[in-house]
Amino acid sequence: MIVLVLAILLFLIGLYGVLVKRNLIKIAIGFMIMEYAVNLFFALIGYREGGTAPILSEGFGASSFFVDPLPQALVLTAIVIGLGTTALLVSFAVRIYEKYDTFDVRKIRKLRG
Amino acid sequence: MRGMTLIVKCITQLMAPSIFLLGIYVVLHGHLTPGGGFAGGVLMAGCFVLIVLAYGSEEARSEVRKWRASLSESIGIFIFWLLAMLGVIQGSYFFYNVIAKVNPGQPYTLFSAGIIPLCNIAIGIEVAASLFAIFITLAVLKVGEKL
Amino acid sequence: MLTILILFVVLMILGAIVALESKDLLSGIISLGIIGFALTIVFLVLQAPDLAIVQIVIETLTLIILIAAVLKTTREDTTEEFSARKAFLWFAGLIFIGIFLLAAVKTFQHVPKFGHPTLRMAQLYIDQGLPLTGASNLVAAIILDLRGYDTLGEATVLFTSVIGVITVLRKMGRKRT
Numbered sequence: 001m002i003v004l005v006l007a008i009l010l011f012l013i014g015l016y017g018v019l020v021k022r023n024l025i026k027i028a029i030g031f032m033i034m035e036y037a038v039n040l041f042f043a044l045i046g047y048r049e050g051g052t053a054p055i056l057s058e059g060f061g062a063s064s065f066f067v068d069p070l071p072q073a074l075v076l077t078a079i080v081i082g083l084g085t086t087a088l089l090v091s092f093a094v095r096i097y098e099k100y101d102t103f104d105v106r107k108i109r110k111l112r113g
Numbered sequence: 114m115r116g117m118t119l120i121v122k123c124i125t126q127l128m129a130p131s132i133f134l135l136g137i138y139v140v141l142h143g144h145l146t147p148g149g150g151f152a153g154g155v156l157m158a159g160c161f162v163l164i165v166l167a168y169g170s171e172e173a174r175s176e177v178r179k180w181r182a183s184l185s186e187s188i189g190i191f192i193f194w195l196l197a198m199l200g201v202i203q204g205s206y207f208f209y210n211v212i213a214k215v216n217p218g219q220p221y222t223l224f225s226a227g228i229i230p231l232c233n234i235a236i237g238i239e240v241a242a243s244l245f246a247i248f249i250t251l252a253v254l255k256v257g258e259k260l
Numbered sequence: 261m262l263t264i265l266i267l268f269v270v271l272m273i274l275g276a277i278v279a280l281e282s283k284d285l286l287s288g289i290i291s292l293g294i295i296g297f298a299l300t301i302v303f304l305v306l307q308a309p310d311l312a313i314v315q316i317v318i319e320t321l322t323l324i325i326l327i328a329a330v331l332k333t334t335r336e337d338t339t340e341e342f343s344a345r346k347a348f349l350w351f352a353g354l355i356f357i358g359i360f361l362l363a364a365v366k367t368f369q370h371v372p373k374f375g376h377p378t379l380r381m382a383q384l385y386i387d388q389g390l391p392l393t394g395a396s397n398l399v400a401a402i403i404l405d406l407r408g409y410d411t412l413g414e415a416t417v418l419f420t421s422v423i424g425v426i427t428v429l430r431k432m433g434r435k436r437t
Contacts, residue, residue, distance in 0.1 A: 006269045049375040054398040070382045073402040077414040084421030091425045097333040144395035147309040155317040208408035226395035252328045
């Protein structure tokens, strides 16, 4: 159970990064840390002690001792979606830098007409 | 972005086809070994990104028009949707595995599992084109250029 | 086995703290790579080779995209002076983390123990995966045949994010009159 609590601690560190930091790139790094923590938590939930990877072959029929394959299927799509989210965040940051010449969120509040 | 030295260019010429072949292998054997469409697609995109990084963006700009990343991405997801609609056309529900019911191969061989290898190929094409388009837009294109 | 898991998760936590608090943006991004590659090893220890392959290749491409974006713009972090407001935020943050972790520990008494999941949904997939679909890789059979809607949604989300990136960075703005 200690491992699950440590995964939640990683998520909270990412949340601190999103809420407190001033730099846009640091906010994007915080989002990525949160996403790693959630994927880690899902993979930890599905683990079964003494089990093997859920792939059938000649010696391992349908009655072997497998780990849970369902959380792995959910995490597989979550990893790829995380990449799409990161790419969009980073492209926003690059565009804002071209217009305002800074990454500081305190200075980009002025909307120019 | 400038290119790299001559040694890097020579090694890239040797390594890039092998990386692409590894990507195709991981996509095709997705129903037998770990991997599948997503991992293989990202590997194929990695091969193209390696070529662009090693040769510089000036030489790559003339080649981008030929690669047509946007078109391949749309074709990939359209084929995936078409394979899913085969079940509805035949009369059953969405994502019905039509080929496995008609012609089930032997398990543990390459030509088994019906619709799953074809879906893997479509997803591989789509993911590879998507990631290459993201990289090209961020690093290579200049003002006013279209993809 | 449990000690290896705890060791790697502690390494990830240290890497996260370094990535958020470093003064140089490039060092922060490279520390993010530590977290990603440690996560790959954790996936391998947890008997999930599919996830390990996907995580390592996507981590490499994410690092390339982030470094390309940072090298285009700037490398230094925004400076902030140490003020009373910052100390108050720190203190409140620590208290919030403490309360959250206490609630998490109380919740985990009611969840099945780590290492003994209740395979309510997955028992059907393990027993009947091969006759129903014909694929040997159970994870591939789940994401492409038994739960295909999720994969369709995920392909759509990736497609939309690429359209978003191309539109935002198109650099053909309004003409300034």
